Amino acid sequence: xxxxxxGKGLVCLIAAGLLFPLQIIAQDLSxxxxxxxxxxxxxxxxxxxxxxxxLSTCKFGVREGKITCAERPRVKSLESVGKGYGTDLRxxxxxxxxxxxxxxxxxxxxxxxxxxxxxxxxxxxxxxALGRVKRIASGSSDDETEPGSLFGSEFTTEDQDTGKLxxxxxxxxxxxxxxxxxxxxxxxxxxxxxxxxSRYSRTVLYVDKERFVELRIEMxxxxxxxxxxxxxSRVEQMNGIWVARSTTIMNLVTNRLSNMAFLEMHxxxxxxxxxxxxxxxxxxAFRETELEKLRAQIN
Numbered sequence: 001x002x003x004x005x006x007g008k009g010l011v012c013l014i015a016a017g018l019l020f021p022l023q024i025i026a027q028d029l030s031x032x033x034x035x036x037x038x039x040x041x042x043x044x045x046x047x048x049x050x051x052x053x054x055l056s057t058c059k060f061g062v063r064e065g066k067i068t069c070a071e072r073p074r075v076k077s078l079e080s081v082g083k084g085y086g087t088d089l090r091x092x093x094x095x096x097x098x099x100x101x102x103x104x105x106x107x108x109x110x111x112x113x114x115x116x117x118x119x120x121x122x123x124x125x126x127x128x129a130l131g132r133v134k135r136i137a138s139g140s141s142d143d144e145t146e147p148g149s150l151f152g153s154e155f156t157t158e159d160q161d162t163g164k165l166x167x168x169x170x171x172x173x174x175x176x177x178x179x180x181x182x183x184x185x186x187x188x189x190x191x192x193x194x195x196x197x198s199r200y201s202r203t204v205l206y207v208d209k210e211r212f213v214e215l216r217i218e219m220x221x222x223x224x225x226x227x228x229x230x231x232x233s234r235v236e237q238m239n240g241i242w243v244a245r246s247t248t249i250m251n252l253v254t255n256r257l258s259n260m261a262f263l264e265m266h267x268x269x270x271x272x273x274x275x276x277x278x279x280x281x282x283x284x285a286f287r288e289t290e291l292e293k294l295r296a297q298i299n
Contacts, residue, residue, distance in 0.1 A: 031172035031186050034207055035165055041212045042162045044241045044267070046082030046094050050294050051265045053078050057153045057258040060250065067250070067257070076100060076151060077263075081294060083271045090115035090163060093276040097287065098151060104128075107151065108281040115163030117194070123148075123157050126281035133278055153258035154251045158199060159230070167194035178206040178215045179233070199227075211235060211242040227253050238265040266298045 029037070045051070055076045058069035082094035097108045106128035113121045123136040136148055136157060148156040168188040176185050183206040190198050201224070206216040217230040228251055232244030243262060250257040271294065280287045 031170045031184075032165065034172070034184055034186060034212075035170055035188070037212045038205075038207055038214065039162050039165065041242060043084060043090065043092060045238075045243055045265065046080070046092050047084035047089055047267065048269050048271055049080075049082050049265060049267045050269050050271075050298065051080045051082075052263045053080060054261045054263060055151060055153055055155075055258065056261075057256065059255055060257045061255070069257075074152075076104065078151070079291065081269070081271055081275065081291075083273075083276060086115065092162065095276055095280050096151075097280075097291075104151075106284060106287075108287075109150070110276070110278060110281055111157065111160070113160075113162055117164045117167045120197075121157070121161060124278060124281065126278075131282075133281055153260075154228070154249045154254075154256055155258055155260065156199070159228075159249065164194070167191050173204070175209075176206070181215060182209045183207055183215060184209060208235065208242075213242050213244050215244070227251070238262065239267045241265075241267070269294055269297050 055078060056073040058073035059071050060067050061070040062068075076098055077100040078096050078098050080094060080096040082092055085091040085093060092113045093111070094113075095108060095110045098104045098106065106126075108126045108128075110124045110126075111121065112123075125134045125136055126132070127134065148158065150156065150160065168190055171187045171189075173185040173187050176183060186205045186207060188203045188205070190201070195201065199221070200219045201222045202220040204218040204220075205214050207213070208215055213232055213235050214230070215232050215235075218226050219228040219230075221227045228249060230247060230249045232247050234245040235242060236245055237243070238245070243265065245262045246259060247261075248257055248259045272290070275290050275294075280290070
């Protein structure tokens with residue numbers, strides 16, 4: 001990984017008494033290399049990891065120049081378990097289970113995300129009230145917006161994807177400042193094949209130059225109109241990984257927003273392969289038994 005290479009280079013510079021700020025070295029990265037670093041950081045948050053999160057959704061408005069909920073938000077708590085697979089652990093399998101509210105407890109989502117653009121990602125949603133698993137289509141046409149939603153929020157399965165960088169034209173637009181931090185402003189444009197599967201014709205990311213975390217993402221439709229905006233805040237190190245502990249996505253068409261807050265994240269967890277299967281969605285006894293084993297590793 002480039003981060004390891006940079007680390008070795010810094011050791012050499014220190015030994016020679018020629019230490020330069022990491023930022024100066026990092027500026028030599030190409031747009032593609034920056035995105036690769038960003039993707040590696042994203043994957044690290046779900047590799048052999050158990051996380052607890054809070055997801056809240058509401059209709060929003062602007063009051064005194066600030067974006068606020070215009071109604072009481074719907075709040076859900078969930079637990080997520082993930083593991084890396086494949087070459088350099090660049091593929092990810094994860095399962096997320098709702099814990100609260102009680103009426104939705106046990107609703108779950110299983111995702112297989114592949115780095116290879118030739119393989120479509122796979123997602124299954126289990127609705128406990130109906131007692132069945134539903135496959136979510138990998139395509140992203142307008143009529144699939146709701147099925148692709150993450151537990152009824154404004155986050156979609158596409159918004160959670162990693163990898164498949166070969167399917168995009170990646171351009172470094174400029175170096176600027178966002179939320180008081182120096183960032184790279186990077187544009188990604190899907191190629192013809194990817195465009196058939198994507199809601200977005202263009203995405204602009206503001207990537208923290210030191211921490212490789214997105215502080216802002218703008219998503220545009222086929223007419224060049226910004227339809228979604230994602231903001232990352234409370235950037236902290238969790239288990240040695242830089243994470244935006246609070247991520248807010250705003251749907252600028254429906255005026256609804258969702259916030260995902262990381263409450264806990266534990267990496268280095270021994271996750272059995274069998275847990276990352278549809279059995280975890282449908283077999284409550286198996287799921288709870290295995291979750292207790294995973295939780296015991298962090299207690």
